[in-house]
Amino acid sequence: MLDLKTIPKAHLHLHFAGSMQEKTLKELSYKYGVKVPDSFYNKPFDSIPATKRGWHLFQELYDIASSCIQTEDDFRRIIIEEGLQDKNDGAKRLEMQINPTDYLHIGKTIQGVLDLACDQAKITSRETGVEIAVIAATSRTASPKIAEDIAKAAINYAGDGAGEIVAFGLSNDELAGKTESFANAFKIAKSAGLKSVPHGGELLGHEHIWQIVRALKPDRIGHGVRATTDHFILQKFAMEKIALEVCPTSNVALGVFKSQLDVPIRELLGSGVKFSINADDPLLFKYRLLDQYKILREKNGLFDRELIRIAKMSIKSSFASSSQKRKWYEELEAIKY
Ligand SMILES: [Zn+2]
Numbered sequence: 001m002l003d004l005k006t007i008p009k010a011h012l013h014l015h016f017a018g019s020m021q022e023k024t025l026k027e028l029s030y031k032y033g034v035k036v037p038d039s040f041y042n043k044p045f046d047s048i049p050a051t052k053r054g055w056h057l058f059q060e061l062y063d064i065a066s067s068c069i070q071t072e073d074d075f076r077r078i079i080i081e082e083g084l085q086d087k088n089d090g091a092k093r094l095e096m097q098i099n100p101t102d103y104l105h106i107g108k109t110i111q112g113v114l115d116l117a118c119d120q121a122k123i124t125s126r127e128t129g130v131e132i133a134v135i136a137a138t139s140r141t142a143s144p145k146i147a148e149d150i151a152k153a154a155i156n157y158a159g160d161g162a163g164e165i166v167a168f169g170l171s172n173d174e175l176a177g178k179t180e181s182f183a184n185a186f187k188i189a190k191s192a193g194l195k196s197v198p199h200g201g202e203l204l205g206h207e208h209i210w211q212i213v214r215a216l217k218p219d220r221i222g223h224g225v226r227a228t229t230d231h232f233i234l235q236k237f238a239m240e241k242i243a244l245e246v247c248p249t250s251n252v253a254l255g256v257f258k259s260q261l262d263v264p265i266r267e268l269l270g271s272g273v274k275f276s277i278n279a280d281d282p283l284l285f286k287y288r289l290l291d292q293y294k295i296l297r298e299k300n301g302l303f304d305r306e307l308i309r310i311a312k313m314s315i316k317s318s319f320a321s322s323s324q325k326r327k328w329y330e331e332l333e334a335i336k337y
Contacts, residue, residue, distance in 0.1 A: 002304040002337045004293045008328045009311040010093040010318040011086055011278055011289050013222055013245035015171070016117075017066040017102065018281025019082045025283060028068035036064055055173050055203065058254060061284055066102045075106060075113075076120045083124035083132060089290035092328045093318045096121070097135040097169050097197075100150060101142065111153040114165065122163025131162045131320060135197060137169030138185060140177035147185035155192035166319040169222065170198035174208065180215045195219040195319050197245070202256055206230035218242055220317060225251060228264040228271070238272035243317030249287040249295065250280035260299040269306060276314035304337040 022041065029036045040061060069075055079096070086094050100113035108116065114136060121132040136154035138147035147170070157165040168189035170182055179198075186196050199222035200212040209227050212218060213236070224244035227233045237244070248263045250256075257263050268275050277292040279285070287295065296302045296310070315328045 002307075002335070004297070004307065005088070005090045005290060007090055007293070007308060007311045007335065008092045008315065008331045009090055009289070009293075010095070010276060010314040010320070010328075011089075011091045012093075012095045012220070012276045012314060012318055013247055013278035013280055014082070014094065014096055014289075015062075015281050016078060016096060016098040017062060017069065018283050019085075019096070019279070020065055020068075020078055020283045021081050021085070022283065024077065024081060025065055025068060028070070028074060029064075032068060032070055034064060034068050037061075040064075055175075055254065058281075058284060059173065062281065065283055067105070069103060070106060072106060072108075072116060075103060075116055079117070079120040079124050079132065080127075083128040083130050086130050086289060087128040089288060091130050091289055092331075093315070093320050093324070094130055094132045095135050095166060095318060096132060097137045097171065099137045099139055099171065100153070101139070101146060109153075110149055111156070114153050114157060118157045118163045118165065120163075125162030131324065133160065133162065133164055133166040133319065135167045135169045136165050136189075136194075137171050138182065139172040140170060140174065140182075141172050142177075144181045144185060147182050148188055151185040151188040151194075154189060154194060158192045158194055160319050160321050165194060167195035167197045167219070170216070171222065172199075174199060174203040179208070179211050183215045186216045190217065197222060199223055201226040202251070203254075206233055209233055213242075219319075220245055223247060223251070223256075224275075225256065225264060225268075227273070228267045234271045234273055241274065243274040243276065243313070244268070245278050245317075246275045247278045247280035248292055249285050253285045260295060263300070265296060265300050265302065269309070274313045274317045275310070276317055277310055308332060308335060308337065 100110045125132045196218045201209040202223035220243045282288045
């Protein structure tokens with residue numbers, strides 16, 4: 001059986017604080033006296049009764065993790081540890097999503113947080129061999145003005161390589177905020193060459209995906225799994241090469257799907273739409289990048305050829321340079337299975 005670790009892959013949907021290692025959270029929360037609920041360590045998120053989890057609990061835990069990052073060194077440590085983790089999981093490329101306003105408490109401006117993120121992404125890329133690019137993101141709960149400020153700061157690092165900002169994202173509770181109100185921020189980002197990668201089609205259905213397509217002109221969509229209920233949108237994604245960033249274990253943990261078998265991986269494989277599989281927030285959902293591939297093999301019954309196909313799609317839908325993508329793709333083509 002193929003060792004899934006050896007498959008070159010791209011990790012395209014991962015949030016900064018949500019990537020933190022559990023031991024790091026333990027250490028930092030102890031150091032700063034931040035109270036972390038015991039249940040956080042004892043239970044995977046999806047073992048909490050459905051009525052008690054949902055978005056608000058998730059966001060509360062995410063914010064606790066963010067608040068434990070209090071210094072420049074803590075911030076750098078998150079990127080270093082994720083680089084090593086992804087190297088171990090067989091990733092060649094990581095596009096890490098960071099909302100700079102979550103870290104102003106370390107004494108930096110929006111631009112200062114992005115400077116720090118890009119600097120460390122560059123260093124860790126060199127040290128691990130995983131090419132780490134940054135996605136600057138805003139939150140649906142933030143004002144459009146803040147979103148525009150983040151976009152303006154992000155464009156100073158526009159590029160597709162290690163330590164550069166490749167895209168602009170929109171995250172947090174899909175039911176919050178008004179999608180159209182962020183259109184100007186995306187316009188600013190796109191005008192400097194950044195790609196558009198809003199979340200959507202996770203907590204809301206295909207009607208909202210259409211709204212996102214019209215207002216934010218996405219190049220990739222965070223999640224987008226609910227597009228499978230709309231044949232026309234799948235057709236549009238396939239034709240216009242708008243890829244999805246699918247996060248199977250996150251979807252089950254947040255109740256988007258009842259079980260791993262309900263995640264529409266086979267429908268997506270047959271749809272002609274490109275997609276990657278990703279960890280989203282492994283600190284909370286307990287499964288990292290390599291785990292996603294293992295789970296699709298073990299629970300969804302995917303064959304090695306299908307897992308390789310997903311890895312190929314992850315490389316293709318990354319925003320890396322075409323020469324890098326070609327190199328990793330050739331490595332994938334050479335795998336015997
Ligand atoms: Zn996400």
